[in-house]
Amino acid sequence: MQNKEHNDKRERIIKAATQVFAQNGFYNSKISQIAKLAKVADGTIYLYFKNKDDILISLFEDEMNKIIKNVRDEIAQESGFENKLRKFIEKHLNLIGENRQLAEVMQIELRQSHKFMKGYSGTKFSDYLNIISTIIIQGQKEGKVRQDIVPGVAKRILFGALDEISSYWVLSKNKKYSLQLSGKIIGDIFIDGVLNPDKNLVSAG
């Protein structure tokens, strides 16, 4: 019970922080705003988090854990390199589309801030990227993906593309292109781009 109450408050703070950070940016957000929105006292926040930075990091890690688990589960249900990759793209963009505020914080704030947060390793983010490289490696084993594609580079290329599309979508007022259309194009370009030309011929023949 105590514990439940505890978690409840922690979660309320994280949720409020997500909203506030998304709206004002990390540096322009005030602890008191978060406290107010979470319906706790300012001081209470310091019972759950070491300091302001810690809220951002915790928020990120909490959400990343959920996301990584979720994405991994879904991808496990797909078979074949291409299907898995398209599923990853779909899931990523869905997450952005469904939780815009979280997306903003993760995209904008964390990128800016993590350089300055001592002791933060960014492992979770690495874990997320490695979902992509694992798929690519599998593709190479399947003989689908060219051997000269370095998975450690390719994972960043795909993530960067997704991230930029997401940023634009999050920040722009008039959403010119849907996330779905963008996702399709990303998938087309990336998959065609990494495919083994031999297989390509075969599949085209």
Place this chain on the structure above:
Amino acid sequence: MQNKEHNDKRERIIKAATQVFAQNGFYNSKISQIAKLAKVADGTIYLYFKNKDDILISLFEDEMNKIIKNVRDEIAQESGFENKLRKFIEKHLNLIGENRQLAEVMQIELRQSHKFMKGYSGTKFSDYLNIISTIIIQGQKEGKVRQDIVPGVAKRILFGALDEISSYWVLSKNKKYSLQLSGKIIGDIFIDGVLNPDKNLVSAG
């Protein structure tokens, strides 16, 4: 003479700000640090810039102007969609490699901050991205690039990939992959990914 001195000071401040912002991030940078590094009095900065935000924006616009001009000139000397695109990628990554501090500020700080700078339109950034879409459109006219590739989406996909690779390179201590290698892979994936399959077959045949 007066004018030269004037420009000199303005430039010194921009240069110092680049260094300081890169090192500490915009919000953790102090005007006094910049002034000290630029060897001017704190107050002098306000003769050249409206406020702290204005330094960041000016820095960005100044550099963007130079970069855009430079990149456009170089691309103009190349012929054909593929050459132009590879040149763009090469130039972008060279800029990152040659001026790491500037790159850090442009990549990290501006992305975070521009949301909060009222009245800043970000035209320069748009201009830069449009160099890419112009090349893609040319590729479509040449019959090289598939018609279902939306240039407005593709430009962000390529930029996102370059940007992420650059961010990683800028932030990581041990630079595992060279920018050159990464650039080659980006080019390979992106170009193969957008090529018209018919041409592809022909070129493969």
Place this chain on the structure above:
Amino acid sequence: MQNKEHNDKRERIIKAATQVFAQNGFYNSKISQIAKLAKVADGTIYLYFKNKDDILISLFEDEMNKIIKNVRDEIAQESGFENKLRKFIEKHLNLIGENRQLAEVMQIELRQSHKFMKGYSGTKFSDYLNIISTIIIQGQKEGKVRQDIVPGVAKRILFGALDEISSYWVLSKNKKYSLQLSGKIIGDIFIDGVLNPDKNLVSAG
């Protein structure tokens, strides 16, 4: 208890501000001085007041409320136009004499500042002046005061006279004339000056 502490601090700040403003003038007074004298932290002041201007206005309104109530009560106990007016004069000068610092602030600082305090209506001051006009109107009803005396003008004439005498007394080092003597002369001049000549004749006859 909480509340008492609260009021205590607010009052301590007001009191300290009165002293500091009186000594240095509003613009030459520093928040830190006031805080130090009030034995609170600089930031604490901003829990009770919006800004520096607000301290001055609050100080004025707080004191005016007390003064107006006090003066009105005392005047209510007097009967007849002349007695009431002499009592007003006596009370006004007593207030100056008893609380020189408050007087200085109210006389000098507020007069200078209120032009620049947007949104400050100065109602309290008006209320105070209207105590005088009320007495004059009563005098006119009693047939004592000439009908051609415009109460709205006369109230300022009397207040101006009192104010100048007070300013002089507050600012001059060697107080040549006592407030009492000055008060008597003001009363003599003003009352004789507004009396109905007919009554005057009668009373002289």
Place this chain on the structure above:
Amino acid sequence: MQNKEHNDKRERIIKAATQVFAQNGFYNSKISQIAKLAKVADGTIYLYFKNKDDILISLFEDEMNKIIKNVRDEIAQESGFENKLRKFIEKHLNLIGENRQLAEVMQIELRQSHKFMKGYSGTKFSDYLNIISTIIIQGQKEGKVRQDIVPGVAKRILFGALDEISSYWVLSKNKKYSLQLSGKIIGDIFIDGVLNPDKNLVSAG
């Protein structure tokens, strides 16, 4: 020629300062504003005045010299205590009416500031007030004014009344009462108020 130019600049600065001080108050006025309005460089002001305070004091003394001379001359042409006094009131209010900006500065700024200007004696102001006491003393010699009226007090009473009326007129948007009407009432009250009652009877008889 040099000298004429010199005076011209000095005067332009004084004139500009009057305008700027009147509009913004002394402490909210910037040297650069005054310089701009006077069409001189900021630094030029320091060739004519020691510092910002000195501008205010000089402005005051310059104008006071003119005013005192002017008022004295006009009064000298009147005969008898009552005429002289009414002329003084008329002149004072005319000055306010004719040069509102100067009036504002003299009334509001100087009053506030002179406490804080080291070494400023305020002699000119004293000279001005003594015009009044001289008239009153003459009135006492003529047997018109009661002996128990202390001229040093009475001069402040009259000045205070005039000053308050003027302040109100200068600051209020809708000028409810004309300066002329107010002047008549001040004269009526003050003169009747100081007159010897014996003379009063005689003059009434």
Place this chain on the structure above:
DNA sequence: GATGAATGAGATTTCATTCAT
């Protein structure tokens, strides 16, 4: 004399964090 760019001291205000209750 005249200029105006440069100076740099200094004050208000904010806000993360603490701690007595």
Place this chain on the structure above:
DNA sequence: TATGAATGAAATCTCATTCAT
């Protein structure tokens, strides 16, 4: 645990004044 009043360090920006030209 929870509170929220109090703290006080710290930073942006202003502007009177100076001084090299």
